[in-house]
Amino acid sequence: MGKRPREERFWDRVRETGDRENRSATLSEQLLRILRTASQYSPAYREIFSSAGIDPDHLHGLEDLEKLPILHMADLVSRQKTAPPFGGFEIREESRKPRRIYINPGFIVQPGELDVGDRSWAEALAGAGFKAGDCILNTFNYHLWPFGFIIDEAAKMIGATIIPTGPGNTLMQIRILQSLRVNGYIGTPSFLMTLTQRAEAMGLDLKKDFALETALVAAEMLPHSLRDSIETKTGMSVRQAYGTVFIGCIGYECQYKTGLHVPDNVIVEVVDPETGKHAPPGMTGEIVATNFSASYPMIRMATGDLSMLGQQVCPCGRTGPMLTKIVGRIEQAAKVRGTFIHPWQADEVISHYPEVYKYQVVITRENHVDVMTFVVELKEETARAEMIRARIERDIKEHLTIKGLVRVVPKGTIPDQHKKIDDRRSWD
Numbered sequence: 001m002g003k004r005p006r007e008e009r010f011w012d013r014v015r016e017t018g019d020r021e022n023r024s025a026t027l028s029e030q031l032l033r034i035l036r037t038a039s040q041y042s043p044a045y046r047e048i049f050s051s052a053g054i055d056p057d058h059l060h061g062l063e064d065l066e067k068l069p070i071l072h073m074a075d076l077v078s079r080q081k082t083a084p085p086f087g088g089f090e091i092r093e094e095s096r097k098p099r100r101i102y103i104n105p106g107f108i109v110q111p112g113e114l115d116v117g118d119r120s121w122a123e124a125l126a127g128a129g130f131k132a133g134d135c136i137l138n139t140f141n142y143h144l145w146p147f148g149f150i151i152d153e154a155a156k157m158i159g160a161t162i163i164p165t166g167p168g169n170t171l172m173q174i175r176i177l178q179s180l181r182v183n184g185y186i187g188t189p190s191f192l193m194t195l196t197q198r199a200e201a202m203g204l205d206l207k208k209d210f211a212l213e214t215a216l217v218a219a220e221m222l223p224h225s226l227r228d229s230i231e232t233k234t235g236m237s238v239r240q241a242y243g244t245v246f247i248g249c250i251g252y253e254c255q256y257k258t259g260l261h262v263p264d265n266v267i268v269e270v271v272d273p274e275t276g277k278h279a280p281p282g283m284t285g286e287i288v289a290t291n292f293s294a295s296y297p298m299i300r301m302a303t304g305d306l307s308m309l310g311q312q313v314c315p316c317g318r319t320g321p322m323l324t325k326i327v328g329r330i331e332q333a334a335k336v337r338g339t340f341i342h343p344w345q346a347d348e349v350i351s352h353y354p355e356v357y358k359y360q361v362v363i364t365r366e367n368h369v370d371v372m373t374f375v376v377e378l379k380e381e382t383a384r385a386e387m388i389r390a391r392i393e394r395d396i397k398e399h400l401t402i403k404g405l406v407r408v409v410p411k412g413t414i415p416d417q418h419k420k421i422d423d424r425r426s427w428d
């Protein structure tokens, strides 16, 4: 792979900006190939497909995705327990040993190869603005977990120099930033903020004393305010990416920040978590992704993260699918009358009412209909309580698009360690 100039901002411009039908045809071929390989060489997939009545030779391509079972992390973990260490998801085509073995939190084991995961991250790095010749601080952990290494390999693919610092050692990292004229940062947004705050406290001029230009942040949410603050203070461009260590990169921002571009070698679906069927366009659902790893493929793996597929066209020229931002984790959201309600949405409604001391959303079911109630404690008793109640109800309808009730309760009613959304429905 040759060196890539900065203006290009693509890993593979031809494929990333190519014709949609061609892309679908290529992905269909790749999908069929990985399904055949998996059912032939991976004992876990062979069993999963055969118990679902799936014969890869009878499938045609992307249009058959919904027929395939969804793989949940819990299945992977339980199969790793019964068939250690990799659970039988590995492709046993050859008897070669993996180059590395990673241990993820929860003792989830993963064979490590230079593989498609790194290709998807190389695309994310190029999209974020990294280029050959950059000198990048990689603050992701290199111990046990794979992500530090995966990003390291991806940076090598685009021809950048990496300083493998891992997290922590803030003072040492500031010294490195200064003395080696580092122009790139990879890591969490919160650690980037820690570095800038510490440097400011040391009296450094973040623009003059540092040469920082580009950051790719991942593994945490990136609030607008945090991005603005870092970009203004340092003058660097901060772009975010989303992915999992088993799949690779699933979405990344380009210079236009219009959403998350899905890398060219990953299939991303947004599904209704209850049925596994595709969510209608513009609706929130769980992200399910498939990669074509030759050693440890993940086929329809559920991420537990919620997003929606966007319809927008990005000025950068990429033609692949886009996810809007990640809106939350599935276990924190509740589906009420067909619509996902997230804690952050409820916060947004309540944030307009400084009179509110504490609140909780309670979901119940009455006469087979979901009922959403915002239980609210006010800071002090007021004659305006009824007016506040009615206004919040109006705002709920407006912001969350479904009707909700508001009940004002005496202070001390909501328990201290309360869940923001308390789903009290029972389905038996």
Ligand SMILES: [Zn+2]
Binding pocket: 254, 255, 256, 257, 258, 261, 314, 315, 316, 317, 318
């Ligand atoms: Zn774009």
